[in-house]
Amino acid sequence: MKTPKISKAIDEIDEQILLRLSNDGRISMSDLASQVGLSAPSVTERVRHLQQHGIIRSISADIDWKALGYVLEAIVRIKPRPGELHKVEAMIDAQPRFTHCDKVTGEDCFVTRLLVRDIGELDPLLDPFHDRAETNTAIVKSSPLSGRLPPLLEEKGFTVK
Template sequence: MLDDLDRRIVEILAEDARISLKELAGKVNLSSPSASERLKRLEERGVIRAFTVDLDPAALGYTLQVIVRIRPLPGQLHRVQQLIEEIPEFTECDKVTGDDCFIARLHLTSIDQLDEILDRIIDRAETNSSIVKSQPVKRRLPPL
């Protein structure tokens, strides 16, 4: 569990992972060495896995997002998973319970690209695709 100070550090970093250590320390009323030690412990405990960049796919030309539900044919589960991992347009994928085994997100430049990608797995799985119109809730932290 996180104490109030760790929770505040994580919230600040979630807003701006590039914040300087000095600024972070000031916002949580700690010295820089104390803030650094807290940060190090959060990393060691696996609470913070990485400091990353949040790219806008549309700014890179990926104007189309698609959610694909994937149900591998019998005996094809591992091969379908391997294909999903190999296709870079699959930017996220969850292995789930229920009728479908995978729910994946694709970022594409055109609708034609969707057919090209799905053609690579269609002989191994059934798919159901939905085009994303908007994303009212962006990826966010779970409640701290």
């Protein structure tokens, strides 16, 4: 991940741009400009600036996986056996049903998310890991909070070039 370079303070307009883009990445620059009170060229320049400095990494679609048949999401904590860390990481990367993977501190080395069409798909996906790791699985019932931005302007002195 690219670390932002220091120089110019992020202001309330930048914060509003980030909030609106995080809610609707397909918003047109003219609509975004009218919502934040600037001209479309000014907003376009600010967005380009935020992209160039790694603050906006990408703008993507929010896909409803259930509409595509993936009705269950599982959070799987994975604790590789000694000497198996890199092999387990490669196995996670090779299985396309894993949609997220975080390497973490603590007892587990990985916290992952994967999608399945039904509960019967879970064991065949996880069984190959059991020779190399311990797994602990929880099924996601709902996600009352997802993708919220942290406060952007409370940190004094956070600036970007």
